[in-house]
Amino acid sequence: MPVDAAPSPLAGVPYEPGVDKPDPILIVEGMRKAFGGLMAVDVHKVSIQRGLITALIGPNGAGKTTFFNLLTGFDQPDSGSTIFDGQDVSGFSPFRLAKMGMVRTFQLTKSLTRLNVIENMKLGAKGQVGEGFLQAFLPFFWKGQEREIEARAEDLLARFRLAHMRDEYAGTLSGGQRKLLEMARALMVEPDLVMLDEPMAGVNPALTQSLLEHVKSLRSQGITIVFVEHDMDVVRDISDWVVVMSEGRVIAEGPPEVIGQDPDVIDAYLGAHHDAPLTVAQEEQQLAQIEVQLDEPGTDAP
Amino acid sequence: MNWNSIFQQAISQAFGLNAVVFAMATIGLNVHFGYTGLLNFGHIGFVAMGGYGVGMAITTFGLNPYLGLLVGIIYALLFALILGVPTLRLRGDYLAIVTIAASEVFRIVVRSTTLAPLTGGNTGITAFAAPFYELNPFTERLYSFGPFFYTGPNLFMITIGWPLVILVTLGIWQLMRSPWGRVVKAIREDEDAARALGKNAYWYKLQSLMLGGAIGGLAGILLAIGNSTVQPDYFVPVQTFFLWAALILGGVGRIWSPIVGSMLFWALLTITDGVMRGLQSTGAIPSWLMDGPQVGQVRFMLVGLGLALLMVYRPQGIFGSRQEMMLDAR
Structure with missing residues (x-):
């Protein structure tokens, strides 16, 4: 749920992947990155609304961190464009993006x-x-x-x-303090857009709450925030908009309370066929078990 | 055994020309590795650049001797550019490979017969230092005061060299407590973090490589003029590792460690040499075990042993802080 009662600037924006926002600070189009045969990121379009907290979620291996690295210049896409604050910044190096006001933190803190x-x-x-x-x-x-x-x-x-x-x-410093330091240090850059890569990972629950408060206070200062997160409670608590990635693509967008009910998202997290075997080996094992069960009555019968 | 004479030699060496050259070169290495985290395993190449720069400028190109000093520095700066531009975008190990290879390639190329008209081939360059010694006030052959004794030309270079070393040290001290130094140290700790905060890591690493290289070149100039000659075979890779030894002895990333480390390095080398020769002359070391010329080699083995012990018992060197060093292990 949006925390503030004021009408959201995203009211009336349809809940569909790649939808345009009224006042985007960041627009990504046609971004693709392959590692060998694996298409790690294949994003048709994402636009990020200015002044809000946008969460980027998805199951493990969905390409969230790779997408983050592409956006912040730490990795170069095979194709695609990034527009930051109305300026084409495709191919810019991380330090230039930081100077322009897009600052990131890292999943493993770099104090x-x-x-x-x-x-x-x-x-x-x-x-x-x-x-x-x-x-x-x-x-x-x-x-x-x-x-x-x-x-x-x-x-x-x-x-x-x-x-x-x-x-x-x-x-x-402790792990949590390092997360705090990294966030505070990012603010020294006086950014317009802060990209947080799993800001709550490895932080004890007591500190999580204070980190969340800090993130919210950034929004009230007019700073746009994009963050990658696994914990759905955190996402529900602070985000205004959620972008869901799976297998490198954006599969859903919308406010957190809508995303939680989206069948595509539930499928992406839990697997489309909940009881299907996970690997070939498991499948064979299950078949073998069924065969044994089928054979046994046959041998016993006179 | 004459302890008095061993002590005299050790203290003279600790303040002598070798220690001056080592101290200056090690300051450059400290800028590279101690402050910026650049793995430079060919620092002697920068020293060679300084020496050959001044030597070639005067003998080969016939330039004004003082312009020759500048040429020495320019050689070292160019060397840094050539090594740095392609490698500093890559991971740190690549610079290590390229520096050690380039320093050795340079030595082999300048000592080749083909280039003898330019570089003097394997005999190197001589007879270029005379213009500088016209300024030498120490005209007697040998000077002795207290425990020190130096030849006149050596004393001249020492009295110029040490103040220069102190001056460069103070410059580096100021630099490393400025915002520039902060960026460079941040790059040492984590390059990506510095880039994420808007610092052009590549450009700072290149600046640092050039600065440390130029200081190495200055060491080469002192060496060349002090010995009145540039010999290609002085600049073998093992010299780079002696510089590393001096740096580690003093403590990596500390402002005074290059000076103290170099002085101790040369004092220890002289003491082990003196003690072993003394023991030989009294027969305590039998001649089948070690003869006269072998002493020179064995003392380097002892230096290696000493470094290994230092790494085990005091890895931070003399000035380093163990607490700071242990942070990396977390």
């Missing part, structure tokens, strides 16, 4: 272990003068900017309850 927490945060800030080689020798040019960045970083750390870890190596 920079041998930098301390505050340095991790400060790294995220855009347009730092001191990142130029020659300017780096002249602190005069960037000391002021550095102070501003540090103040902003400390604000965010306080919001994410990491302020007490400010000067610790990021490598000493």
Whole structure:
């Protein structure tokens, strides 16, 4: 269920795969990526509404993470185009996309272990003068900017309850704290679109709630969020719109409460024939069992 | 055994020309590996570039000697570009393979007879350093003060070399505490994370490779002028690993470790040499076990043994922090 009572900007948008949104921040068209003979991603069209939380779900091996990597430039598609904020960004490298305001996190957190927490945060800030080689020798040019960045970083750390870890190596944080740090660090980039790859994976339930609150608070700041998630409870709780992938394709779209009832989605998660054997070996085993059962009465009978 | 003389030699070596050259070269290696995480297994190639740059500029091309210094640095920068542009987009291991191969290819090419008119072939380049020694105030043959004793030309290079090493160290120190250093260290920790935060990892790695390479080239210039010669067979791959030894001894990614590591490396080399020769002369090491010339080889075996022990008992080196090192193991 949408959390806020205000009418959704997606009211009236039909619940079908690839449907156009009234104010899309990201539009993907004809994106395909094959690994050898396996078509990992074959997305006809997806558009992401600005300012909302969109969940990307699907069973294991549906191509969600590959799709994520294609969107963020970490992998290049065989074909297809990406339009971000009205600009064609197909083939852009990850750092250019990040500079434009599309920032991602990773399923396995990438905290920079041998930098301390505050340095991790400060790294995220855009347009730092001191990142130029020659300017780096002249602190005069960037000391002021550095102070501003540090103040902003400390604000965010306080919001994410990491302020007490400010000067610790990021490598000493717990798994959940690393997720928090990674999210906070992504915000240092001042993004318009945040892509979270399984933000709740490996986080203890107590922390999950606070992570969810953070994600919601991003939406209220006007940041668009796309996230990959397995946990349907989480998806129902925070997402405004759900895109379902299976076997590389988008099979359904719609609000979470509608998606939960969609027969295609249930099939994708549970298998089209719920009692069908999973592998050839299992099938043979089942046949053998049936044969034994059929033979036994025959030998016993006089 | 004359402990006094062994101590004198060790301390003179610790502050001598070899240690200066090693310290400078190792600073470059520290920029590469210690701060950026670039696996450079051919650092001696950059040193060779500096040496051959200055040597060829003066003898072969007849340039102004001070312009020759610049040519040495330019050679090293070009070497970094040629190695870096194709490999830095790939995984780190590729740079390791390419650097070790390229440094050896360069040595074999410059010592070839075909190139002898340009590079002096296997005898290398000599007679280019004279213009620099015109400035040498230490005109006597031998200088001795306290435990130190140096030849005049050596003392000249040392008095120029150490302040230069300190200057470069301070420059790197400033660089690594700037936002530039933060990006480079982030790339060392996780390149993809840096890219996801809008940093052009490839460009920073290339900058780092060029910076460390230029510092290696500077070491080569000091070496060439200090010895008044460039010999191709000095630049064998094993020298790269001596530089690594000095870096690891001091502690990877620490600002003062190249200097202290190089000084200790040369002091230890001199002490083991002196002790073994002493033991030979008293008959404690019988001649069937080891003769005079073999001492020079055995001391390197001892260096290897020492490094292995260091890796086991103090992997972080002298300045490193064990806590920081152990973070990676999580």
